[in-house]
Amino acid sequence: MAHQVVYFGRFVDTPVLDNLRIRTGALLVSSQDGRGIISRADWTVTSPSEAASKLGVEVPVITSKENGFFFPGFIDTHIHASQYPNAGIFGKSTLLDWLTTYTFPLESSLGSAASPLYANSTTPPDPLSRAKAVYNRVISATIAHGTTTASYYATISVPATNILSTIAFEKGQRAYIGRVCMDNPATCQLAKERDLRIQTHISENVNEVKLVKELFPEQDSYTEVYDTHQLLTPKTILAHSIHLQPSEIQTIKVRQSKISHCPASNSALGSGFCPVRVYLDSGLDVGLGTDVSGGYSPSILEAARQACLVSRHVGYIHGGDSRHNLSVNDALYLGTAGGAKVVGMEGKLGAFEEGMLWDVQEIDLGDLNEKGEQLDDGAVDIFGWESWENKVAKWVWNGDDRNVKRVWVGGRLVHERQKA
Incomplete structure (x- = not known):
């Protein structure tokens, strides 16, 4: 230039x-x-x-x-690059069975020849070639929809994740890219020592919240699980955040962690309605996420209009309280300047x-x-x-x-x- x-x-x-x-x-x-x-x-x-x-x-x-x-x-604060081929595919599932049926097999196919998706293949599997094809497509698609910055999940595969990083760099998209680390306590310590950015999910689905309570009975809430392991920092992005209790909202505010609102995904998987206005009024920083492929579209513009629609449903279930409504202007803010706060680039983007x-x-x-x-x-x-x-x-x-x-x-x- x-x-x-x-x-x-x-x-x-x-x-x-x-x-x-x-x-x-x-x-x-x-x-x-x-x-x-x-x-x-x-x-x-x-x-x-x-x-x-x-x-x-x-x-x-x-x-x-x-x-x-x-x-x-646009700034996409939560997107799974590896899941892009499944955008629009849900069946009749909700979150946990959707992950098992669609997501985990696809993600494994980008890094492992043992993936069940290769079971009937007549040619030798080439997971990294598949990863390259998927990541080329998703980055091209998000850029074409106006997304200049994205916070990507990759997979557990290091070589495949490196491919995603290389393609984002070559195509010129600003990106945070992290592996899916599962429940590995060592990564918690690493994040603290290196002051790293953290992206994770919280309170997306009521059954997920129940499962977390079963796995961590000593903690009072999903938020407390993260806080106990020092994962709530100003550099933490918490995707979904649908079913938070008032005490959890306060903890997130004190820790200065950020919220990624993923309305298309929340509706598509029947996860619930995120009370975004409550979070904004509480002083939390909120941005928008497509959450591909829980979300069916790589477009933050689609996420913006879904945010407006969902906010009206939140108002309806609270007795028609229009204070919950998000305007077009609000939604555009979440997709730009609000997202800049979430990814730590306030004053530089948006x-x-x-x-x-x-x-x-x-x-x-x-x-x-x-x-x-x-x-x-x-x-x-x-x-x-x-x-x-x-x-x-x-x-x-x-x-x-x-x-x-x-x-x-x-x-x-x-x-x-x-x-x-």
Whole structure:
């Protein structure tokens, strides 16, 4: 990429909860240190022809389309890369039997020739080739949906996990990648000694909560199990967190651990409704996760709309209390600036401010011809009279990867959608 680039057009972000910020102007992105950082902003610029000169440079200018805008890259705070081939496959199962029936066999096939998925194979199994194919697809898919940062689970296989790391690096996605370590006390001590990031699950399913109580009867709660083993830290991501008790919420707050809300997965597996508003009001940091393949889609935009829907169900089961409702603006915050807090990159990702990294997606809602007909593909119908707040809402509820035209990570162009 060039050392400096100017971006002109409409910039949409949600720097805080329920605050949709829509601005037109120009940003100068500089990358002398190898990372694209917003070095200067001018919100008085009104045309691309004056963008570079007003910022005091002579560099290329990239302009968003008339019905387009720049938006911070999505942050997926919880996704199982190894499970991507099973996205959309649930049968009639719930969490624990789904894991046994679908997930464990697939994950083992990416690292072990003894996996039951190879039982009827007529050719010699090649687990690492399969891992490479799966990881190439999932990283390409998430980037195409606008995800610039992801917190990935891999498998127990070290070689397969290394493949995931290599592919993420080559494709340019910002990623945390960890092996599935199961119940190994040594890893708890290692995390403490090295001050490592931790990703795990908590209170996803009522039967899971019961099982944890049976396995650890000396602890009062699921949260206390983690706390006893010093696994609740400011660098811990707790996925799902559906069935937490008030005392557990308080412990998580004190430990400054983070919550990954995975609404699509929670609904698909019948796990329950996460009371996100309660957690936000309690001062917890919350982001969104696709939880592929418990979640059926690699899109954080899909997770955002599911978060809105689930919040209304939470309100319903609390007597129609609308205070539980998450707005479109709230959901977009969770998928960007909120997610940045969860992955420890607050102030670096999730908004358009000087000093922040250029992890950005360019969204295009489609152009209209002289007859008022929409020219581009996609499911967002724009008539031309909508306010920009309503255009953004239409994108959240109806948009998909067809609206994601370009994606940058640290200023590097990592995805450009080709016209069909």
